[in-house]
Amino acid sequence: MKYRAYFDVPIDTVTKNMRGSSPYLLERLIEELDNAVDIKLSFFLYNNPFLHEKLEQLSDEGCLVHIYSIPLNGYTKQSVQIHNPIKNRSFPSSKYKYAEKIYRRIEEKLYPNIKLSLFPHTYVWYKQLFSRGKEAYSLHNKSMLVEMRDGSTKCISLSSNLAFADPPHSDNLLVVENERYATNMFRTYFDLLDRHSLSLAEYKEFSLSKYDFEYQVKPTDLDPDNYYGCYYTAPFITYNGQGSNHFVQGKIIDFIKSAKQKIYVCSQHFMDIDPFDKAARSVLTSLGELADMSPLMEIKVLKQTRANNQAQGKRTHIAEEYIKRIKDAEQRYLSPTVHDKFIIVDDKIIVMTANITPTQFAWGYPHAMKYAVNNEVHIVENCFSEINSFHFIEDIELAENYKAHFQTLWAISNEI
Numbered sequence: 001m002k003y004r005a006y007f008d009v010p011i012d013t014v015t016k017n018m019r020g021s022s023p024y025l026l027e028r029l030i031e032e033l034d035n036a037v038d039i040k041l042s043f044f045l046y047n048n049p050f051l052h053e054k055l056e057q058l059s060d061e062g063c064l065v066h067i068y069s070i071p072l073n074g075y076t077k078q079s080v081q082i083h084n085p086i087k088n089r090s091f092p093s094s095k096y097k098y099a100e101k102i103y104r105r106i107e108e109k110l111y112p113n114i115k116l117s118l119f120p121h122t123y124v125w126y127k128q129l130f131s132r133g134k135e136a137y138s139l140h141n142k143s144m145l146v147e148m149r150d151g152s153t154k155c156i157s158l159s160s161n162l163a164f165a166d167p168p169h170s171d172n173l174l175v176v177e178n179e180r181y182a183t184n185m186f187r188t189y190f191d192l193l194d195r196h197s198l199s200l201a202e203y204k205e206f207s208l209s210k211y212d213f214e215y216q217v218k219p220t221d222l223d224p225d226n227y228y229g230c231y232y233t234a235p236f237i238t239y240n241g242q243g244s245n246h247f248v249q250g251k252i253i254d255f256i257k258s259a260k261q262k263i264y265v266c267s268q269h270f271m272d273i274d275p276f277d278k279a280a281r282s283v284l285t286s287l288g289e290l291a292d293m294s295p296l297m298e299i300k301v302l303k304q305t306r307a308n309n310q311a312q313g314k315r316t317h318i319a320e321e322y323i324k325r326i327k328d329a330e331q332r333y334l335s336p337t338v339h340d341k342f343i344i345v346d347d348k349i350i351v352m353t354a355n356i357t358p359t360q361f362a363w364g365y366p367h368a369m370k371y372a373v374n375n376e377v378h379i380v381e382n383c384f385s386e387i388n389s390f391h392f393i394e395d396i397e398l399a400e401n402y403k404a405h406f407q408t409l410w411a412i413s414n415e416i
Contacts, residue, residue: 002177003398004032005351007405008160010168013337015083020048021166025158025173030054032154032175038147040190042068042387044140045161047075047099056105059113067106067116068193070137071203071212075099080165095165107200117197120212121235123384124369125276125362135212138235139387141353145186155182155230157353157389159340169268169304169339170409172402174351174391182230182391189232189389192220196236213371216382219244229392233354235365235383243363245385246280253286255345255392262298263287264344264406269355270303271319277362277384284319284356291326299329302410304338315358320416332413344403347396354388362386 006028017023026048033039036058046052046069055065075096083090106116123138144156160171176182196217198206206215217235224231224239224247231251237244256263265287273284291297301323307313323331343350354360364384371378393399 002175003393003395004175004177005398005401006173007170007401008172009170009405009408010337013168016080016165016167018082018084018164019050020162020164021168022160022162022171025160025171026050026162028173029156029158029162032156033058033146035149036063036146037149039063039065040068040145041066042139042141042143042190042193043161044070044137044142045075045095045099045163045166047095047102047164048162049098049102049164051162052102052105055114056111059111063113065114066194067114068119068139068190068197069116070139071118071120072096072099072103073135073212074137082165093165095163098164103200115199117194117199118203119193119197120203120206120215121196121217121382122213122215123235123382123386124213124371125359125364125367125384126370137212138385141232141388143186143189143353143389145190152178153183155179155186157351157391159353167336170334170337171339172342172351172405176230176391179230181226181228185227185230185232188222188227189234189237192234192236211371211373211378213369213378214380216380219365219383231390232387233360233385233390234387235385243365243385245361245363248390249281249283249361251390251392252283252343252350253281255348255350256283256286256343257290258348259290259294259297259345261346262344263290263300264403265301265356266303266338266340266342266406266409267356268304268339268341269316269357270301271315272356272358272361273315273319273322275358275362277364280361280363283361284322287329288322288326291329295327299326300406300410301329301331302338302406302413303331303333304335306333306335306416309335331416332410333416334409334413338409340405340409342402344399344406347399348392348394349399349402351391351393351402352388354386354390360386360388
């Protein structure tokens, strides 16, 4: 069993590179894909032309590639300046433009070994004014299942979409190789995702008469013992009858409460307090409960956003005030840099694609989702859940690598 992790802390957090939000992690990922014979990829945003170029090259060599992402409605058309470091010049473009180019290449079947499926499921807790192009798609993870020519298997999770037209952030890439439970989970996830996704032709047919928010999903129940230490949250997954988001949140809280010496939290957002879903718990308040029981516990929280950066600013403010009341706990922010999502507990670690927010650990099935369209309210009974992957790993070397990354960010961050 092998774990590998790669980290990127950008010096320039403004300039948008034509190779995407992290050229360094892109190159590491491309190296990991060499000699692949089957690749399944699930990205919230899939518009990196250099990653797609690599997949086209592999498909020419016989590799089967299946990409799962969201409809083009989920990509912004806002034009931004993209830097070409080779020619030392910039040009205007958008996330939408390059996603459209890639989707069209796949649709034209220039590389027949590459398939694209769309998962148009959306989620809202309260009534939302519908606006095409601003749908809240539930597919948030950045994951890959890679079968290699030598028979080995890689389960890959990233905190970054590597998206074209995204600004640089601090991010990480985790490779889990030949680990039975992670492989089981990733295979099950991609099998279920495939069952609930639409081909480009099917999505076009669906869109002729329906909005994306009318795309309904029902969960499949799984036995969590088959996936020890690696889990997905998704609207199509329950574990022993429990909503996947509630189940994984419970695992995170148990993991945190196993701490003997230290807990380091690194997350773009950290404010799952007073959640929308009253059946959900709180990772944040579990820190406070642990501190009450273990007053010598070292607790550090590092995040990107402050209250004035978010629509849910009130919760962010409440969360910061809560942490201030935890004896000896430290909290810092590094904006706009931090985009990582991991929690270090002593010599163990959780690596995830999820932020710690009021929506991430909410679950509702069936949940009446309300959308206002042209002054008419549409009610759709659907499953409220956000898709993300979670790795619970006990490996001292890997934890030390993430700890070093955390300390690098901590050293340049600002106190709250």
